[in-house]
Amino acid sequence: xxxxxxxxxxxxxxxxxxxxxxxxxxxxxxxxxxxxxxxxxxxxxxxxxxxxxxxxxxxxxxxxxxxxxxxxxxxxxxxxxxxxxxxxxxxxxxxxxxxxxxxxxxxxxxxxxxxxxxxxxxxxxxxxxxxxxxxxxxxxxxxxxxxxxxxxxxxxxxxxxxxxxxxxxxxxxxxxxxxxxxxxxxxxxxxxxxxxxxxxxxx
Amino acid sequence: xxxxxxxxxxxxxxxxxxxxxxxxxxxxxxxxxxxxxxxxxxxxxxxxxxxxxxxxxxxxxxxxxxxxxxxxxxxxxxxxxxxxxxxxxxxxxxxxxxxxxxxxxxxxxxxxxxxxxxxxxxxxxxxxxxxxxxxxxxxxxxxxxxxxxxxxxxxxxxxxx
Numbered sequence: 001x002x003x004x005x006x007x008x009x010x011x012x013x014x015x016x017x018x019x020x021x022x023x024x025x026x027x028x029x030x031x032x033x034x035x036x037x038x039x040x041x042x043x044x045x046x047x048x049x050x051x052x053x054x055x056x057x058x059x060x061x062x063x064x065x066x067x068x069x070x071x072x073x074x075x076x077x078x079x080x081x082x083x084x085x086x087x088x089x090x091x092x093x094x095x096x097x098x099x100x101x102x103x104x105x106x107x108x109x110x111x112x113x114x115x116x117x118x119x120x121x122x123x124x125x126x127x128x129x130x131x132x133x134x135x136x137x138x139x140x141x142x143x144x145x146x147x148x149x150x151x152x153x154x155x156x157x158x159x160x161x162x163x164x165x166x167x168x169x170x171x172x173x174x175x176x177x178x179x180x181x182x183x184x185x186x187x188x189x190x191x192x193x194x195x196x197x198x199x200x201x202x203x
Numbered sequence: 204x205x206x207x208x209x210x211x212x213x214x215x216x217x218x219x220x221x222x223x224x225x226x227x228x229x230x231x232x233x234x235x236x237x238x239x240x241x242x243x244x245x246x247x248x249x250x251x252x253x254x255x256x257x258x259x260x261x262x263x264x265x266x267x268x269x270x271x272x273x274x275x276x277x278x279x280x281x282x283x284x285x286x287x288x289x290x291x292x293x294x295x296x297x298x299x300x301x302x303x304x305x306x307x308x309x310x311x312x313x314x315x316x317x318x319x320x321x322x323x324x325x326x327x328x329x330x331x332x333x334x335x336x337x338x339x340x341x342x343x344x345x346x347x348x349x350x351x352x353x354x355x356x357x358x359x360x361x362x363x364x
Contacts (some may be wrong), residue, residue: 028273030265035257042257051258056268063272066219131253137248156249184245185214 015075018066018150033076034059037083043157044087044150046138054090056085073167080160081168084150139194141189150184155180213242235247 011032017025034055041054062082069078080123125133143150154160162180166173209228213221213235221229228235 009331022274023269027265027269028271030268038260039257048258052261059268093329133248134251137245147247166318181214184217188241189246
């Protein structure tokens with residue numbers, strides 16, 4: 001506890017020095033928060049090759065805007081907000097088109113995958129099945145409206161609490177809950193609808 | 204319980220398996236069982252993504268970033284340069300516009316402006332001047348005709364001198 005208090009005090013010192021324009025004081029902040037930023041960027045953008053460049057841009061943006069940080073929320077939350085917005089700006093410009101492997105599977109393989117996903121923990125699925133399943137979810141996420149998708153990703157992939165998501169996205173916790181429910185439901189509806197549309201296309 | 208309520212509950216729970224009532228319904232309703240299967244499929248896909256580890260920063264990431272920030276804060280950027288030049292240009296334009304407006308707003312005669320070409324009256328223009336002369340020095344108020352105008356012309360010319 002004492003250690004954590006000292007760490008917080010130390011972080012405040014770094015932030016204050018960075019606010020006075022000292023890039024050297026920003027270094028430890030980068031060191032401390034880079035795992036979180038890298039993970040967030042990767043899960044939001046889902047492109048391994050873009051992560052470092054985007055993380056760099058996010059930290060530069062944060063340094064330039066650090067005077068506006070007023071210690072109301074935690075620095076991690078403030079940084080996550082910048083990262084989320086930056087990733088979505090990037091995604092708006094670079095909509096990657098992906099092949100939908102799930103729909104290229106035969107009906108039997110689809111059923112097998114579904115059965116495996118139900119009966120086994122995800123990590124027991126073989127590599128191909130994992131790829132297919134991840135691709136399917138990616139497609140479903142891409143179909144979701146941007147605001148719902150942000151919430152879904154922050155909750156499901158980053159494990160943020162509803163309160164933290166509310167802080168990052170400047171929303172009320174009740175709004176986050178409602179949107180999370182809606183986003184999950186929409187994914188299931190999309191999957192069902194998609195399955196209907198692709199019934200004839202399965203190989 | 205209706206199918207819609209069951210599905211709402213399943214989505215609400217998301218991670219859980221539902222109450223006895225829900226589980227019982229799932230054994231009897233193929234449509235809801237299919238819905239639950241989809242839910243687990245999506246959930247499994249999301250978990251896979253969650254387990255996927257982000258790439259590590261390359262060696263010296265933070266150091267490079269700090270150096271870059273240091274250089275950025277030292278050297279004035281191209282944007283700053285254009286901002287400065289642009290600002291000067293705007294100031295110059297404003298000053299010129301102000302002068303132009305001032306020149307247009309100033310009266311063409313009067314004490315502010317001093318004498319101008321307009322002040323030098325041509326003989327033909329004297330009539331109106333003489334007619335509006337408040338002192339009545341020309342004595343022409345009562346009969347404003349052209350004849351006395353010619354007579355007063357030299358007086359104006361003298362004034363100019």
